Amino acid sequence: MPRPGRNTYSDQKPPYSYISLTAMAIQSCPEKMLPLSDIYKFIMERFPYYRENTQRWQNSLRHNLSFNDCFIKIPRRPDQPGKGSFWALHPSCGDMFENGSFLRRRKRFKVSGAHAADALAPSKTHDAAHYLHAQAKLRLSALHAAAHLPQMAGYMTHVPPPSGFKHPFAIESIIARDYKVPGLPPPLPGPLPSWSHVYDPTTPVSMATSDYSAYGVPLKALCQGGQTLPAVPVPIKATPGSVPALPGLSAHLPFLAHSPQSLSPTAPHSGLGHSPSTPQDALSSTASSALQPVVAVH
DNA sequence: GACTGTTTAATCCACG
């Protein structure tokens, strides 16, 4: 019982589908891919509701991972032992929730018909993994750069996202929306829906995964890659017809798609052995504070 | 054996 005060909503089901929750978890980590166990952790730490009946919802979650094309499985490398694969968002699944409801998607994401046959081909995950790898590299190099460039860090901290692409799955995108979901009563007065009390940006994100990348390349090594681009939200939204090339990144500054770390003040700060000592960590909290206005204002 | 991943099926619900 995480808080002295009564947590009115801790036992209420968050208004997110499992797809949303999973996507949040994946989006919350710099590499944009997580093993199943870390997805579990993410959800349980942020949504007290899911600390119970774990068998039920975890089964559902696994079902969703397998059933929905918007999630792709990225195998571990042989030199990266562990259980299960990494899970990532399909690069083209970014617009599923544009109707504003995170309990119900606009439509089910399916791999495009032309490539449907390829969907199961090894190249699918390979390409996606390659894409994610590139993304992670860009982000992490940017994190690294920003950590050593105060002005950049400041910029990233204080400048709101321009017209603001936010990945629809990014927590800040989800949380920031006012829930004008048809049929649902308006949220409590204030910027956030009634359950929003469970949001707490101070809880460390699951950085347990931050030391690996899907290809066994240490993330810190990725930071040395010579990339100079700042961390930016890389639109995952599909460009018609294909996996989007990494778009004009500098134009989309400076929003770290790095998401707020916790949606629950009741979330224990334990379990992941987080210590804010790495550039990633530093930036992650910076990003969180940068996110605050987004979350709070709208 | 526990965990992970896939698949099928039933049910509920929102939307047109």
Next chain:
DNA sequence: CGTGGATTAAACAGTC
């Protein structure tokens, strides 16, 4: 009311 998406349950196989 039909359709489609979400949830839940369950069975099963593979992996660690």
